[in-house]
Amino acid sequence: MSDATETVVEAELQPHEPSPGEIEARDRVRAEAEGMTHHQAVSALARVLDSVGDAADAGAPARAALAEWHRITDLLAGHGGPYTTEADPYAQGQLTARDR
Numbered sequence: 735m736s737d738a739t740e741t742v743v744e745a746e747l748q749p750h751e752p753s754p755g756e757i758e759a760r761d762r763v764r765a766e767a768e769g770m771t772h773h774q775a776v777s778a779l780a781r782v783l784d785s786v787g788d789a790a791d792a793g794a795p796a797r798a799a800l801a802e803w804h805r806i807t808d809l810l811a812g813h814g815g816p817y818t819t820e821a822d823p824y825a826q827g828q829l830t831a832r833d834r
Contacts, residue, residue: 738789757798
């Protein structure tokens with residue numbers, strides 16, 4: 735990942751009020767990632783990187799999806815098992831915040 739893309743991903747992961755499109759993009763990524771191993775998530779991240787092109791020029795939903803894949807691959811690198819939203823503290827925190 736280029737430094738410019740890394741900067742976009744880091745900015746996207748900062749706390750902010752997400753748009754409906756960003757929420758939908760993250761939810762789609764999490765649903766697709768269910769049961770994936772780290773290697774599978776890395777492959778999915780690579781596909782998204784290829785499809786997004788220049789992340790700085792991408793729309794908010796595309797940046798959110800890219801950032802979510804990046805976050806999930808990082809989580810799985812230290813987790814060792816398949817991805818589940820139930821075992822993802824970040825996703826659980828967001829879901830709890832939405833229910834308030």
